[in-house]
Amino acid sequence: MGFPARRLRRSRRLPAMRRLVAESSLGIDDLVAPLFVRESIDAPVPIASLPGVSQHTVASLVLEAKRLASLGIGALVLFGVPTCKDPVGSGASDRDGVVQIALRQLRDDLGDEMVLIADLCLDEYTDHGHCGVLNDRGEVDNDATLVRYGEVAVAQAEAGAHLVAPSGMMDGQVAAIRAALDTSGHDDVGILAYSAKYASALYGPFRDAVDVTIAGGGDRKGYQQDPRNRREALEEVRLDIAEGADLVMVKPALAYLDVIAAVRAAVDVPVAAYNVSGEYAMVVAAAERGWIDRQAVALEHLGAIKRAGADVILTYFAAEVAEVLGG
Ligand code: PBG
Secondary structure, three states, X not given: OOOOOOHHHHOOOOHHHHHHHOOOOOOHHHEEEEEEEEOOOOOOEEOOOOOOOEEEOHHHHHHHHHHHHHOOOOEEEEEEEOOOOEOOOHHHOOOOOHHHHHHHHHHHHHOOOOEEEEEEOOOOOXXXXXXXXXXXXXXXXXXXXXXXXXXXXXXXXXXXOOEEEEOOOOOOHHHHHHHHHHHOOOOOOEEEEEEEEEOOHHHHHHHHHOOOOOHHHOOOOOOOEOOOOOHHHHHHHHHHHHHOOOEEEEEOOHHHXXXXXXXXHHOOOOEEEEEOXXXXXXXXXXXXXXXXXXXXXXXXXXXXXXXXXXXXXXXXXXXXXXXXXXX
């Protein structure tokens, strides 16, 4: 048989050959584990729609962070579940808010061993469940929210966050946060911007995890991106970088692989992608029914996010995938 018969199959025949010619590879260093810490509980509370994930006490959070570090995972992103909510989300910037207490403890116990990322938003802390403060008409007020984000950023930085991760999709949020950090002496704290965050139906289990219900059956379409748009994501990303973002993020990941690829091609800063709660829950639920192989699908999904161009992946599979990758 003439050239190029069997050329492609030759390079697929042996595992060692496949490793040699692999175009992308998923590594433990790419993974970020999302963790939840809840106020006023004395034992971890499992999250029903996120099997294997719990709301932690500060003590169990520290133990989990140490376990992740021992698996080689280099970063975690922290979400808080406060007991009290109010219209302006006071708990988000309170020196003794649950995330700030947890960050101080994590820094005391882990130092700089892991990158501590604080999700920066108000929705877990507002009684109406929106990501910002509301104006007289009940709409999210962009600029009043920016003031609150600056206060939250400073509180998180003071408590020990290495990176703050604004996820509220307000216009100008990165610039406002950068200015607040710089003028309070926290110029060493970076910003992981949720730049292209879509108004997705895949956040359902997460909202259970943080006890968030949007008042009046509302949604976030007034500030999160329309899933039909890709160019708009590039606009968001470019603005965030111009405003001072150190890393940019696309979220969700699997339904937006084209966006990840487009962002990767357009910019040179590190690109993160969030394999969100609904993406995790679908795999777990199908695997529980015996319909798919949980571990194989998790690796395939995360590998696809990597192949699309993400340098950093936030995923609820972080620990179990690290165990597999670490051998
Ligand atoms: C907002 C926030 C959300 C998620 C991360 N940060 C939810 C939302 O925008 O409604 C979702 C994460 C996930 O689904 O895993 N603070």
